[in-house]
Amino acid sequence: MLARSASLVVLLLLLVIHAASAAADADGQFVHQGFAAAGLALDGLAVVTPDGLLALTNATDQAKAHAFHPTPLHFRSETAAAARSFSTCFVFTIVSPYEELSSHGLAFVVSPTTDLSTANAGQYLGILNATNGTSTAGGRILAVELDTITDAEFHDINSNHVGIDVNSMISAQAREAGFYDDGAGGAFRELTLNSRKPMHLWVDYDGEAIDLSTVVADPVYVGFSAATGVLSTHHYVLGWSFSLDGPAPPLDFTKLPVVPRLGPKPRSKVLSVALPLATVLLVAASPAAVLVIVGRRRRYAEVREDWEEEFGPHRFAYKDLFRATDGFEDRNLLGVGGFGRVYKGTLPTSNLEVAVKKVSHGSKQGVREFVAEVVSIGRLRHRNLVQLLGYCRRRGELLLVYDYMANGSLDRFLYDRSRPVLSWHQRHWIIRGVASGLLYLHEDWEQVVVHRDVKASNVLLDHEMNGRLGDFGLARLYDHGADPQTTRVVGTMGYLAPELVRDGKATPATDVFAFGAFLLEVVCGRRPIERDGHGDPVVLADRVIERHRGGSVLDVVDPRLAGSYDAAEVTLVVNLGVVVCLHPWPDARPSMRKVVHCLDSGQPVPDVSPSYSSYSMATLMQIQGFAGSHAMSHDPSATSVGASSSTVFSQGR
Structure with a gap:
């Protein structure tokens, strides 16, 4: 069952579904090698790009997206009361501007309606909301979530898991994301969902674990939901197939659209060699040029110590924060308090809007412990907390980077x-x-x-x-x-x-x-x-x-x-x-x-x-x-x- 491709990482869903599923429209089967001609029902941020890529989300924060197969499917057989078996597979990619941080996740959804307008973004993944179950019409929602943030209120097992949700964001079952490697004697291999790599997931329901006809309505719609929080994460689906009463048609990975590259282009080898040479020539030619280079280095000089290596992803470069705030210009000043000044900024590589707070730390004893606490607080995840994204140290200053709140205090x-x-x-x-x-x-x-x-x-x-x-x-x-x-x-x-x-x-x-x-x-x-x-x-x-x-x-x-x-x-x-x-x-x-x-x-x-x-x-x-x-x-x-x-x-x- 494990699909093989040199360009794809394969993800196996390690769960038995104790929830509901789908049935047929015509022959109960479809396959999309890209979505240019799929005719999906889209709302929110969801768009299909000209080359057929389903882009569920973009750089917009605290927003949601839905993409449904346009025809409702009948889960219940005309000759039997039990739900029919089904199989679906799809290839997805989650792209975050940071190596170890992302903004919530996406889900395969079985819903009695395509109208999820009252669902919440953020940790609700655009599926449910804080006060009721299904967002609109009667019937319950089944979702297979690919979750990249730990939410204690939903009892998440970690920030990299696959879960089965039945009308609740508290998963009925959840497992670490990964697959069994046939080449290593069936050993389990973990996968990072927000690794920016295409991954192949499939879900099979055979009706033995539970009769899904008692869980969801009939007919239903099948599709995808995704949501953003405070980071500009992109959620893509490259291809999708579905079938009732049998295995989903295989996807031809060579026909799938390509995920666009986000962020700065890597430097070429020629450039990495040429830059040191150019610097040497410049120093030899002009002492004034040396002063310019030293001045730039002083402008962006930071305090870095060996113990900070463990906090890698949470450490921002001062140069990026300086540029994000236009050099901490007064026009970007959001407020002044007893402990520092707060500036609005936009990070150059991700276009993420942030608030940067400059406070004095005195560079004395206790800085290490204080930074450790800052990083620990940065791991907090809750819809009613302002996310602390990271920090930077420069001379006598500590800069704390938060997500930006549009309406202020x-x-x-x-x-x-x-x-x-x-x-x-x-x-x-x-x-x-x-x-x-x-x-x-x-x-x-x-x-x-x-x-x-x-x-x-x-x-x-x-x-x-x-x-x-x-x-x-x-x-x-x-x-x-x-x-x-x-x-x-x-x-x-x-x-x-x-x-x-x-x-x-x-x-x-x-x-x-x-x-x-x-x-x-x-x-x-x-x-x-x-x-x-x-x-x-x-x-x-x-x-x-x-x-x-x-x-x-x-x-x-x-x-x-x-x-x-x-x-x-x-x-x-x-x-x-x-x-x-x-x-x-x-x-x-x-x-x-x-x-x-x-x-x-x-x-x-x-x-x-x-x-x-x-x-x-x-x-x-x-x-x-x-x-x-x-x-x-x-x-x-x-x-x-x-x-x-x-x-x-x-x-x-």
Whole structure:
């Protein structure tokens, strides 16, 4: 069964399909050696090039593509209730600008409809979405996914696997991508899906494992789906064959279209020999030319040490970042914070839009550990996190490279009156997204990641207004079950948990506290700590508690929403923030898993009034180590923590 070709790498699907499949249109068989005359039903980014190559995706990020055989197929036999057997094979190529990074994957799809308009891009591969199963019509979707990113929320086994999905992105079965080598006694050989090489995959269903007629509708459509995330990955299909009740026709590899070469052309041998010679002649001829060469080298000089070899793919060349940002010109400046300046750039070889943050690292001890953490954070993969792509070191600077978020930071929409007003639906969606991202950081990744700076200005919005938590410059990692280490107190006033100020230990509970402040910030359209007309601090949480006790919690909602919101959702979010997440005692706060469950299910937070009459005084007492009852009462005009304890806070960004 293993096809042989000198120019092709062969991929064998190492799964028994426990899901559904297809049947016939005329004779139930077709073969496409290229797609110029295939008449496929295309949508999204999908196009057929003039030479017959099916290009599912291109350099567009966060987009999807579909290509279906135009005629529906009948899975069920006219004479038997069970599903008929089928076989399909196709040749595909995944091309990424980076050796070890790509943007999600593609899938062979069996669907009751060709309309997948409500499916999501990114990790949903253009097949399903976050809230329901099939995107539109009834019936379920079967997919054979070729996945190149590990998504913990879908329990992916790794970032290079083949999976069988039945109306869920959590695979019913998944295996490492590879094949059995007949020439080596049947030994298993791994294959890298995003290797930029053509690969041949086939799927056979014989009806013995499970009756697929009980899984999918009839008739159905067969085809392909692909999606991009933050990297400009290209997904191609070169040829495809399909058959009911028998093996798929073989593909003639010599007739398949050629995948275009992406990226810079390799230097010729003549050029590699001529360049050193030209440099020697130039030095001999003109001392001024030497100064020009040295000056260019200084412009692009980097700090590189032996230990950085292990971080190879995550290390960007300073020259590329310099050119991407036009020399860090002010016109490309996206923002300035306490820790550095952020520039928009476009990488020269891939045309990927990025955000480059320049921060100072001092080139002292701890740089290696810090870079190791940067690279570890770069392995995080979640739809609600801004992807950290890599880094570069130059003299006293560390440059962090992130994916670019088209709509900037959330705080600009909350406080810049020239920006459009965010609807409650948008705010609620952003809140849920940030909560999902924090859950992934705290519990679902291989280590515990404490962000340490959750706030509206660090929530960025992509072109679809999805909220993504970014700026991991302060994040700390430690193993699950380990005790977090005491560290320097960093963060932003108004979001810092009182126990963090007291003992310096950043934990998931301190992130939950900051998330509580973030909830009130988004609902109220106000910062956690503001100044009144006399210059005195006004703590937003105290104001919300006062309204909560008076039964008028909706009075705190951003007046720009003008009553246009879901009162039950607003009440739930406010209660979640002020009653539990912002509780001065960490043990009283929920985990992010409980927070996400509450937001997703709509189940109201137990409407228990806070056991303290003033957030500010309770927080101050917690900072100063007061024990005893959580129930407190005092003069509500007492000085707030933001005023009396400002010296114990590190101002942050």
